[in-house]
Amino acid sequence: MSHHFLEVQDLSYTYPDGTEALKGLSFRLEHGEAVGVVGANGAGKSTLLLALAGLVDPSGGIVNVGGTILGKKTVGEVRKRMGFLFQDPDDQLFMPTVFEDVAFGPANQGLSPEEVSNRVRQALEDVGAIGLAERQSHRLSGGQKRSVAIATVLSMLPDILVMDEPSSGLDPKGRRRLIGLLARFTHTRLVATHDLDLVMEVCPRTIVLHEGCLAADGPTRKIFGDQKLLETCHLERPLCMQGECR
Amino acid sequence: MHMADALLSPMVGGTMWAVTAGLTAYSARKLKESPDESRVPLMGVLGAFIFASQMINFSIPATGSSGHLGGGMILAVLLGPYAAFLVLASVLVVQALFFADGGLLALGCNIFNMAFFPCFLAYPFIYRKIAGQKPSQSKIFLAAVLAAVVGLQLGAFSVVVETRVSGISELPFGTFLLLMQPIHLAIGIVEGIVTAAVVLFVWKARPELFAPASGGVAALAGGVPMKKVLAGLALASVLTGGILSWFASSYPDGLEWSMAKTSGSEGLETPEDGLHGALSALQGKLAFLPDYGFRKPGGDEAPPEQPGEAVSWPAVDPGTTLSGLVGGGMTLLLAGLAGLVIKRGSSKRA
Amino acid sequence: MNPSTGRQSGIDPRALWIVTFAFILTVTSFGKYEISRLTPLFLYPVAMTAFYGLPLKELGKRILLVLPFILLVGLFNPVFDRRAVLEAGGFSLSGGWVSFISIVLRSLLAVSSAILLVLVSPFDRLCLGLEKMRVPRVLVTQLQFLHRYLLLLKGEAQRMIRAHHLRCPVNRPKIPMEVASSMIGSLLLRAVDRATRIHWAMLVRGFDGEIRLQRPLSFSWARDGSFAAAWGLFFLLSRFVDLPGILSGWVLAR
Numbered sequence: 001m002s003h004h005f006l007e008v009q010d011l012s013y014t015y016p017d018g019t020e021a022l023k024g025l026s027f028r029l030e031h032g033e034a035v036g037v038v039g040a041n042g043a044g045k046s047t048l049l050l051a052l053a054g055l056v057d058p059s060g061g062i063v064n065v066g067g068t069i070l071g072k073k074t075v076g077e078v079r080k081r082m083g084f085l086f087q088d089p090d091d092q093l094f095m096p097t098v099f100e101d102v103a104f105g106p107a108n109q110g111l112s113p114e115e116v117s118n119r120v121r122q123a124l125e126d127v128g129a130i131g132l133a134e135r136q137s138h139r140l141s142g143g144q145k146r147s148v149a150i151a152t153v154l155s156m157l158p159d160i161l162v163m164d165e166p167s168s169g170l171d172p173k174g175r176r177r178l179i180g181l182l183a184r185f186t187h188t189r190l191v192a193t194h195d196l197d198l199v200m201e202v203c204p205r206t207i208v209l210h211e212g213c214l215a216a217d218g219p220t221r222k223i224f225g226d227q228k229l230l231e232t233c234h235l236e237r238p239l240c241m242q243g244e245c246r
Numbered sequence: 247m248h249m250a251d252a253l254l255s256p257m258v259g260g261t262m263w264a265v266t267a268g269l270t271a272y273s274a275r276k277l278k279e280s281p282d283e284s285r286v287p288l289m290g291v292l293g294a295f296i297f298a299s300q301m302i303n304f305s306i307p308a309t310g311s312s313g314h315l316g317g318g319m320i321l322a323v324l325l326g327p328y329a330a331f332l333v334l335a336s337v338l339v340v341q342a343l344f345f346a347d348g349g350l351l352a353l354g355c356n357i358f359n360m361a362f363f364p365c366f367l368a369y370p371f372i373y374r375k376i377a378g379q380k381p382s383q384s385k386i387f388l389a390a391v392l393a394a395v396v397g398l399q400l401g402a403f404s405v406v407v408e409t410r411v412s413g414i415s416e417l418p419f420g421t422f423l424l425l426m427q428p429i430h431l432a433i434g435i436v437e438g439i440v441t442a443a444v445v446l447f448v449w450k451a452r453p454e455l456f457a458p459a460s461g462g463v464a465a466l467a468g469g470v471p472m473k474k475v476l477a478g479l480a481l482a483s484v485l486t487g488g489i490l491s492w493f494a495s496s497y498p499d500g501l502e503w504s505m506a507k508t509s510g511s512e513g514l515e516t517p518e519d520g521l522h523g524a525l526s527a528l529q530g531k532l533a534f535l536p537d538y539g540f541r542k543p544g545g546d547e548a549p550p551e552q553p554g555e556a557v558s559w560p561a562v563d564p565g566t567t568l569s570g571l572v573g574g575g576m577t578l579l580l581a582g583l584a585g586l587v588i589k590r591g592s593s594k595r596a
Numbered sequence: 597m598n599p600s601t602g603r604q605s606g607i608d609p610r611a612l613w614i615v616t617f618a619f620i621l622t623v624t625s626f627g628k629y630e631i632s633r634l635t636p637l638f639l640y641p642v643a644m645t646a647f648y649g650l651p652l653k654e655l656g657k658r659i660l661l662v663l664p665f666i667l668l669v670g671l672f673n674p675v676f677d678r679r680a681v682l683e684a685g686g687f688s689l690s691g692g693w694v695s696f697i698s699i700v701l702r703s704l705l706a707v708s709s710a711i712l713l714v715l716v717s718p719f720d721r722l723c724l725g726l727e728k729m730r731v732p733r734v735l736v737t738q739l740q741f742l743h744r745y746l747l748l749l750k751g752e753a754q755r756m757i758r759a760h761h762l763r764c765p766v767n768r769p770k771i772p773m774e775v776a777s778s779m780i781g782s783l784l785l786r787a788v789d790r791a792t793r794i795h796w797a798m799l800v801r802g803f804d805g806e807i808r809l810q811r812p813l814s815f816s817w818a819r820d821g822s823f824a825a826a827w828g829l830f831f832l833l834s835r836f837v838d839l840p841g842i843l844s845g846w847v848l849a850r
Contacts (some may be wrong), residue, residue: 055796076802084800090748091793094287096720096740100811108802113812136718138744156801251706252666252699256625274732283805287794290741295787297746298753302783304776312770315780324788336738340746343714343722346662346707351620414628414699415669416676416692440777447781455788576847577635577840581642589646 003066004031004159004188006052006082011061013051021047023212024061029160029188036199036220037192039209040234045192046087048209049164052190053084066159080109083158083187087165089145093137098129098148101137105156123155124148127181143174150181160188167195196224196238208233247426248341249356249405251349255412262408263354269362270335273328285329292321293333297340306436313433318364319373319393319441324455327365334361355408359401368397381456386445391438395431402430603648605716608813609725611820612717615640615827616709622831623705628695629681632840634705640827641708650715658711663703670699719743721811728813737807745790753783 006029013022021044029035039045050056052063054075063070065078086092095101099120106119124130127147132140140148146166153161166182167175175198182189182202191203199206199220206223208216210233216223223229224237236242251259277285296317303312321330335357341347348356377389406422409415415422449456605612619640626633645655677692713722720740727736756779761769771779795803815821833839 050796053796053800055799079800079802082800084797086793086797088793091790092797094290094741094744094794094797096718096723096744097811100809104798104803104808105801107808108804136720136744138747152801248665250662250666250669250703251620251624252702253669254624256621259621259624270735271732274734277734281805283798283803284792284795286737286805286807287741287798288788288791289738291745291749291787291791291794292784293738293742294745294749295784298749298783298787299780301750301753302757302771302776302779304773305770307773315776320784332735332738333742336735336742339739340742343710343719346658346711349620349706350616350710351624351706409669414695414702416673416695417669418676421672436773440773440780443774443777444781444784447778448784451781451785452788575635576843577632578638580843581636581639584639585642585646587646588643589649 394438395434
């Protein structure tokens with residue numbers, strides 16, 4: 001199943017006011033890989049993810065999702081294959097009930113009501129939230145919202161998961177549950193985050209962004225062991241590597 | 247100011263509902279003509295924003311009282327008249343259901359009074375005319391204040407007319423007007439000032455939100471076709487005029503009073519033919535309708551003798567009233583008892 | 597059954613809407629001097645509150661919030677209508693007071709029936725009912741989105757207000773107009789930004805402009821039809837038959 005790869009070649013993006021957010025990024029994720037994207041605020045993480053989702057038009061370079069080049073005509077096709085998780089679950093849960101939110105994606109794919117129902121049930125079970133189906137989205141707790149948000153993406157049966165700060169705002173237990181989920185998934189996963197310890201646990205490979213450029217791309221442990229690199233990119237070692245935590 | 251069910255008659259309420267339903271269907275159709283899927287979340291969030299912004303109570307200088315922003319004009323500026331109308335309508339629906347503001351029958355009146363005037367009259371004909379092309383700080387202030395004042399004056403006037411024609415409140419037309427219009431003039435000025443300040447704030451921070459060419463948020467702030475709005479205005483004035491003259495035939499006291507004050511003439515000349523005559527004839531035929539009260543089975547009320555004659559208020563028979571009070575009290579007791587029984591039964595089941 | 601929120605109704609929302617409107621039409625159709633004839637109609641809110649175990653405090657709180665304004669306007673009635681309609685033992689009651697009491701009763705009835713609606717049925721289900729009754733889809737979607745983001749945005753406003761108050765040396769300070777305008781402006785910008793992000797979230801899940809409402813409603817003539825018919829008949833009965841009069845006549849005759 002080699003078509004679940006994600007490749008970015010020489011990707012650049014400049015904001016309307018002239019700021020260069022991405023400068024010629026190139027990397028490739030193979031099927032099933034889990035890769036973390038780290039970097040300081042403003043390094044370009046979120047912009048990279050928006051470009052991957054086709055929400056901003058790159059000023060240069062290409063995005064190749066499983067053989068399909070991302071463009072105006074193919075953006076619908078690409079979005080079916082790529083599940084995108086945003087930073088704020090309140091932005092993603094916009095339907096009145098959890099069921100309708102998780103059903104939103106499959107319904108837009110033209111599936112029959114029974115198929116949609118099956119997808120919803122399966123997705124909610126995968127995230128352990130099947131009991132929340134009839135609840136109103138805005139009355140859930142932070143952790144519940146996050147789980148349901150993941151379900152809204154899973155129900156579309158994507159090949160690739162792209163996530164922006166998935167652990168932000170979660171309490172320790174919620175975060176632990178999230179880490180467990182992410183580790184269990186077999187999708188190709190790209191996780192942009194400040195949570196370096198999550199990257200340690202979930203992503204064997206890490207990409208470091210610095211001022212829009214690719215500063216490093218390699219095994220996670222090696223990257224977090226490179227003190228000079230971390231300092232240049234305004235990062236530090238994950239907590240579990242500082243002192244005697246593990 | 248919200249119109250309330252308690253002061254409304256089904257006739258007035260139903261009429262205004264028909265008008266509002268028509269406006270709603272019209273706005274929905276116009277929006278369909280120029281589809282923009284980014285509008286769906288924007289309208290929803292801006293509706294919620296209206297509620298949120300109304301929580302910010304500010305002090306009005308020199309009065310010691312506080313107020314909050316209505317927000318209709320801002321919506322119209324950002325979304326254009328049709329979308330703004332629907333957003334305001336949705337806000338009023340939620341207010342009627344969750345905050346019991348007004349009432350469900352009065353909702354038709356409220357949507358007309360508080361959404362139609364700002365979105366379809368004040369915004370296109372006042373705000374856009376003054377501040378539409380090449381807006382400047384002073385133009386925006388003038389436009390916003392004028393538009394808010396006119397919109398609120400028309401809205402307040404409608405409340406007075408609707409209340410008077412319903413006939414539940416005893417407040418004479420003139421007195422009510424004298425209470426409502428000055429207050430809403432002040433409210434309008436404040437609303438206009440705050441609206442202008444907010445528009446300027448947003449304009450300085452994110453001018454692209456107002457640029458029509460960008461096809462973004464303000465893409466729908468296109469002009470309202472002149473003919474259609476004039477037709478709507480004409481219809482509204484016919485309705486208002488018809489209702490006014492209908493009422494004028496029955497309540498010469500209040501209208502005479504304000505007439506005497508304004509024109510120095512004592513009374514209204516009532517032309518027998520034309521619109522007034524036709525409406526009087528209609529009024530005679532419709533005399534069984536609820537806002538004059540159904541006739542009691544005992545025939546206590548004097549039915550109107552002939553069209554054109556002023557309908558007298560139902561005479562209240564003291565005897566009936568006393569027995570009515572007794573019966574009423576007992577009915578209330580029975581209703582309460584029934585409630586207790588039902589509650590016991592349903593909690594057993596739960 | 598949750599004592600703080602009560603039980604939710606399984607009645608089809610269309611029936612609920614129809615009964616509510618029929619109720620309000622009945623209430624408002626009485627003449628302005630009616631008091632006793634309005635009383636049987638109290639059975640509706642009382643029965644519904646009892647049957648669904650609705651929190652009385654919540655109901656009462658919301659009613660009390662809107663009462664003052666109506667009372668204010670209604671109080672003009674005794675001022676302008678001084679004609680005595682009832683005289684008993686030296687005490688005379690003017691028509692104005694009678695119509696004032698009528699106004700109070702009307703408010704209680706009308707307000708409670710509207711509040712009932714949202715306490716007894718989830719809001720989005722009510723919206724679904726509206727959609728099935730041919731209300732334009734764009735308005736129904738608008739209502740649902742508004743409701744969804746209402747609490748969130750109100751929370752933002754609350755935090756902003758609290759931040760302001762905490763920076764003022766006075767307890768419970770007033771917000772000046774200029775400051776309020778900036779606050780409202782920020783709220784607005786944040787709202788627009790949020791709308792953009794929501795739009796993105798919709799796009800990546802394949803949004804093409806049409807919201808596909810998934811939950812079907814099933815109108816059962818047995819359950820919902822009889823609910824509507826029974827209450828409708830009762831309203832008609834109260835409207836055209838002087839029930840309290842009959843009751844008092846029956847009691848006083850003994």
